[in-house]
Amino acid sequence: MTLTVDTLTSWMNNFADKIEVNKQYLSDLDTPIGDGDHGFNMSRGMKAVREKLTTKSVDLQAGFKNIAMALISTVGGASGPLYGTAFLEMAKKSSSTDDLGELLKAALAGIQNRGGAKPGDKTMVDVWSELVPEVKAGTLSKDKIERAVESTKDMVAKKGRASYLGERSKGHVDPGSESSGYLFEALLETEGLL
Amino acid sequence: MTLTVDTLTSWMNNFADKIEVNKQYLSDLDTPIGDGDHGFNMSRGMKAVREKLTTKSVDLQAGFKNIAMALISTVGGASGPLYGTAFLEMAKKSSSTDDLGELLKAALAGIQNRGGAKPGDKTMVDVWSELVPEVKAGTLSKDKIERAVESTKDMVAKKGRASYLGERSKGHVDPGSESSGYLFEALLETEGLL
Amino acid sequence: MSLGITIVSHVPEIAEGLPKLLKQVAGDVSITTAGGTNDGDIGTSMEKIMQAFDDNEADNILAFYDLGSAKMNLEMAMEMSDKKVHLYDTALIEGAYTAASLIQAGVGLDEIEAQLKPLTIKD
Amino acid sequence: MSLGITIVSHVPEIAEGLPKLLKQVAGDVSITTAGGTNDGDIGTSMEKIMQAFDDNEADNILAFYDLGSAKMNLEMAMEMSDKKVHLYDTALIEGAYTAASLIQAGVGLDEIEAQLKPLTIKD
Ligand SMILES: Nc1ncnc2c1ncn2[C@@H]1O[C@H](COP(=O)(O)OP(=O)(O)O)[C@@H](O)[C@H]1O
Ligand SMILES: Nc1ncnc2c1ncn2[C@@H]1O[C@H](COP(=O)(O)OP(=O)(O)O)[C@@H](O)[C@H]1O
Ligand SMILES: [Mg+2]
Ligand SMILES: [Mg+2]
Ligand SMILES: [Mg+2]
Ligand SMILES: [Mg+2]
Numbered sequence: 001m002t003l004t005v006d007t008l009t010s011w012m013n014n015f016a017d018k019i020e021v022n023k024q025y026l027s028d029l030d031t032p033i034g035d036g037d038h039g040f041n042m043s044r045g046m047k048a049v050r051e052k053l054t055t056k057s058v059d060l061q062a063g064f065k066n067i068a069m070a071l072i073s074t075v076g077g078a079s080g081p082l083y084g085t086a087f088l089e090m091a092k093k094s095s096s097t098d099d100l101g102e103l104l105k106a107a108l109a110g111i112q113n114r115g116g117a118k119p120g121d122k123t124m125v126d127v128w129s130e131l132v133p134e135v136k137a138g139t140l141s142k143d144k145i146e147r148a149v150e151s152t153k154d155m156v157a158k159k160g161r162a163s164y165l166g167e168r169s170k171g172h173v174d175p176g177s178e179s180s181g182y183l184f185e186a187l188l189e190t191e192g193l194l
Numbered sequence: 195m196t197l198t199v200d201t202l203t204s205w206m207n208n209f210a211d212k213i214e215v216n217k218q219y220l221s222d223l224d225t226p227i228g229d230g231d232h233g234f235n236m237s238r239g240m241k242a243v244r245e246k247l248t249t250k251s252v253d254l255q256a257g258f259k260n261i262a263m264a265l266i267s268t269v270g271g272a273s274g275p276l277y278g279t280a281f282l283e284m285a286k287k288s289s290s291t292d293d294l295g296e297l298l299k300a301a302l303a304g305i306q307n308r309g310g311a312k313p314g315d316k317t318m319v320d321v322w323s324e325l326v327p328e329v330k331a332g333t334l335s336k337d338k339i340e341r342a343v344e345s346t347k348d349m350v351a352k353k354g355r356a357s358y359l360g361e362r363s364k365g366h367v368d369p370g371s372e373s374s375g376y377l378f379e380a381l382l383e384t385e386g387l388l
Numbered sequence: 389m390s391l392g393i394t395i396v397s398h399v400p401e402i403a404e405g406l407p408k409l410l411k412q413v414a415g416d417v418s419i420t421t422a423g424g425t426n427d428g429d430i431g432t433s434m435e436k437i438m439q440a441f442d443d444n445e446a447d448n449i450l451a452f453y454d455l456g457s458a459k460m461n462l463e464m465a466m467e468m469s470d471k472k473v474h475l476y477d478t479a480l481i482e483g484a485y486t487a488a489s490l491i492q493a494g495v496g497l498d499e500i501e502a503q504l505k506p507l508t509i510k511d
Numbered sequence: 512m513s514l515g516i517t518i519v520s521h522v523p524e525i526a527e528g529l530p531k532l533l534k535q536v537a538g539d540v541s542i543t544t545a546g547g548t549n550d551g552d553i554g555t556s557m558e559k560i561m562q563a564f565d566d567n568e569a570d571n572i573l574a575f576y577d578l579g580s581a582k583m584n585l586e587m588a589m590e591m592s593d594k595k596v597h598l599y600d601t602a603l604i605e606g607a608y609t610a611a612s613l614i615q616a617g618v619g620l621d622e623i624e625a626q627l628k629p630l631t632i633k634d
Binding site: 397398399400401402404405406408409412430454455478479480481482485506507509510 | 532
């Protein structure tokens with residue numbers, strides 16, 4: 001449950017792989033209820049992150065900050081400041097703890113602060129708020145991740161571009177929730193982390 | 195009190211002269227409470243009108259229509275559709291009457307319809323609504339024209355660009371009211387009309 | 389009934405740029421624009437607006453504008469055009485974006501108008 | 512206290528064009544913009560917003576944006592900047608036009624904010 005520069009790096013590289021493999025799928029999810037770019041945005045962002053991480057960061061805080069800055073300057077869409085803020089908050093928090101659950105809790109608070117979304121608003125907050133407690137409890141599983149992502153399907157969007165569609169946003173999985181699902185999957189798969 | 199193609203033409207040429215002489219002044223009036231272009235807009239419009247009127251119109255209706263179209267396509271600002279509508283309404287009305295008072299009454303109704311302004315809103319409607327009855331009563335005078343224009347000075351604008359300034363629009367004469375004042379002055383000066 | 393959008397702005401660049409934002413979420417919606425005066429200066433032009441109505445592929449047009457004088461030219465163009473045009477006093481960018489999203493999603497005019505109501509800020 | 516305006520739009524053309532409308536009524540007001548991503552695509556950029564804050568000659572900036580993701584980048588830029596920035600959830604064009612007119616007329620911030628309130632349509 002403690003994070004190091006090395007486990008952070010392999011977590012991120014795995015996340016970047018998943019984004020790369022699924023970028024078209026993520027953009028397709030973003031098409032009916034958004035502008036169809038989420039996968040391409042995240043792919044651009046994670047390429048920049050991967051590039052940054054080829055140079056080993058001096059400590060966890062520097063690592064988080066590098067990731068945040070890469071995402072903030074390259075993603076372009078709403079997910080840029082949101083993931084960027086998540087990693088910035090983990091950078092801040094990492095000065096007092098390297099406990100993964102605590103770090104993710106700070107990240108979630110940052111995302112909620114930045115975007116103003118609550119659970120149920122059909123945003124990545126739904127996945128984060130569902131799964132951060134699971135990480136803390138040591139009970140995260142692939143199944144729970146899938147269910148958290150799927151739960152956004154029947155929600156009516158209250159934040160982000162999908163909210164312009166009102167009731168019509170129902171019946172589609174939220175793209176940012178799907179990409180956040182990959183982040184948690186990558187976490188689950190990172191050896192020596194959970 | 196009846197209008198002919200010839201008196202319409204000399205009325206318009208006189209109006210165009212007054213606009214030309216005062217275009218800088220009109221734009222200056224438009225600077226503190228607008229975008230500083232009213233004189234230039236009207237000058238462009240009245241040059242087009244003058245040009246159109248070099249060819250004698252077959253009848254009053256054609257004359258009014260030519261004037262309207264010239265203003266609509268060249269003025270550019272709010273005063274374009276407003277003066278344009280005034281002359282279009284006079285064109286329509288001229289199929290049933292050539293009485294100046296009746297024609298101007300139709301023009302005023304058109305301006306109010308087009309812009310939605312009421313008397314007191316600090317627009318050209320204030321001058322028109324004050325002076326059309328004077329024309330009908332045969333009591334129009336230079337003094338009354340001046341007073342109608344001046345009356346807009348202390349009003350708070352409710353329509354047009356000046357309305358964005360709220361209370362701060364007070365203390366300035368409305369530029370469209372000033373140009374409308376010139377229109378009525380030109381009328382007063384047109385021989386054989388009033 | 390097919391729905392399209394016409395944008396009327398005093399500024400040519402805004403009229404050119406806004407469709408790029410809308411097209412991202414409404415690739416299949418016909419969007420036409422009229423920006424600036426006939427001379428390309430800041431202002432609006434009834435002729436350009438009529439052209440934008442004509443060029444629009446939809447038979448029902450939702451029209452959005454920036455400032456009041458654009459509305460006057462819009463209304464004159466509506467009176468002279470055969471197209472069925474619906475004019476909204478909403479925020480220009482936000483209203484047009486909302487309408488574009490909903491048209492693309494196949495939402496009907498009544499429901500679109502209900503969603504545009506809270507964005508009404510002009511008169 | 513001097514007041515300036517910063518415009519943040521997803522579309523470079525809108526960010527370029529809107530100041531032309533504002534300058535007509537607010538020739539003396541400092542207006543800076545951030546349009547599009549760092550690559551010039553549709554989107555917003557925190558770096559460009561910080562630059563727009565820096566370039567603004569006023570010490571108090573009134574900031575306006577188009578869509579929600581622009582607001583997030585604006586707020587990040589505000590947290591990282593030394594400038595005093597006031598963010599408004601108004602219609603972009605109409606809010607910025609109102610603010611520009613009032614700043615030019617020498618109206619104070621409180622009164623401007625009161626006039627912006629009815630134009631608030633985002634959250
Ligand atoms: N206010 C918000 N709060 C939380 N998440 C949000 C918010 N707005 C958008 N999102 C998330 O961002 C995702 C869209 O990201 P992306 O497509 O990259 O940005 P954009 O919508 O600007 O194109 C959404 O699926 C949603 O999960
Ligand atoms: N809604 C309206 N109803 C009546 N008159 C109006 C209206 N809006 C503007 N005006 C008139 O138009 C004048 C401004 O014309 P002009 O400067 O040419 O247009 P713009 O404001 O578009 O630059 C105002 O002084 C006012 O008399
Ligand atoms: Mg997107
Ligand atoms: Mg996007
Ligand atoms: Mg003007
Ligand atoms: Mg003008």
